Amino acid sequence: MTFLQLMHRNVWRKRLRAILLMFSVGVAFLIYGLMASFVSGSQGAAGASDNLLGVFNKSSRGLPLPLAYLNRIAADGDVAAVAYTARMRGFVEVEKNVVAVSAVDPQAIAAANGDELKLTPELIAAMEEAGDRVLVGRALAEAEGWSIGQRIGFTGQLTRADGSHNWSFTIAGIFEGADASTDTYFMLARYDALNAARARDKDTVDAFVVRPRPGVSSSVLAARIDALFANSAAQTRTQSEKQFLEAFLRQFADIGLIVSLVVGAAFVTILMITVNTMLFAVRERRFEIGVLRVLGFSSPRVLALILGETSFIFLVGGAGGLVLAKLATLSIGPEFGLVFGTSVLAKSLAIIAGLGLLTGLLPAVTAARRPIVNAFSVR
Secondary structure, rough: OOOOHHHHHHHHOHHHHHHHHHHHHHHHHHHHHHHHHHHHHOOOOOOOOOOOEEEOOOOOOOOOOOOHHHHHHHHOOOOOEEEEEEEEEOOOOOOOOEEEEEEEEEHHHHHHHHHHHHHHHHHHHHHHOOOOOEEEEEEHHHHHOOOOOOEEEEEEEEEEEEOEEEEEEEEEEEOOOOOOOOOOEEEEEEEHHHHHEEEOOOOOOOOOEEEEEOOOOOHHHHHHHHHOOOOOOOEEEEEHHHHHHHHHOOOOOOHHHHHHHHHHHHHHHHHHHHHHHHHHHHHHHHHHHHHHHHHOOHHHHHHHHHHHHHHHHHHHHHHHHHHHHHHHHHHHHHOOOOOHHHHHHHHHHHHHHHHHHHHHHHHHHHHHHHHHHHOOOOO
16 A cells, blocks of 8 residues: 555545535635635736726716817827727616626727727727627626627616617627636627717716826826816826726725635634544544554654645645636626636635645644554553
């Protein structure tokens, strides 16, 4: 029997105990995976840009800005591209099925944000065919079961000139996003068509999207843009996408601290349970460990045997929890902003390795340091 086979058999000698331990570890890492994915998605750790700037109304993001600001922003020599967007929220079919529509100029948004959203020339051309054409993000299309060419009805917050809130669009294409962390749970519509049909706030936008030229400091450009409109009726606040997301979340709570406390409590609990269980298991096997020592097992090998057992339990249980967390982010992630990326996976594997060794350290040292005479005294 090899060393690994011996370790494996020791783990499964009490199957129910091993399964319950692995289940507990799996639940802890399921919680961690979901929490870390939420932080990664909501705080923009994976997808938000430090370079792409958003220009909003300083008083409130919900207040509009004049479309006339576009030319003044574009006139700055450090601006590579600038686009504008008018955001409209509403629902499809039932009120709880909330969907967001961003009304844009197709060519402008492609120049400013085309790389992040993978807006190809073919998609832009399809969108420009008619005023009712929209591009749908992949996450939204999959959630709703939509396909290209489908006609969809949308009840929006904006009132049309005829007094209704009903809008109708034809899906011209589906954009993918640069990677899995890119938000694609929304639609892109034609601003000119929406602006012509709405009853009020014509020729206004919710935000401008600004891409600085390479080598230009985004913070310096942001301050210069805000200075342009410092004395206007609608002053601006310019922030990077990541700064905006972090500031928005801080209005409610320190999300990172809350997640750390919840996850920390889960890990401390599982740590105490596992250490106590492994100490009990080692006491049960005092005689067997004494036999191994007599047969030539050194203290370091006994230490490695116990550490290997706890590491195996954490590896199997942790992997199961992370798989469930990944499946959850794939199914509900686009709607709730969950991003299970490589950074979350790397941190999870490091925690699995660390906890596996930490929980096994006390039982392993206890077993390795016990005198052989004391081990045989139980018989």
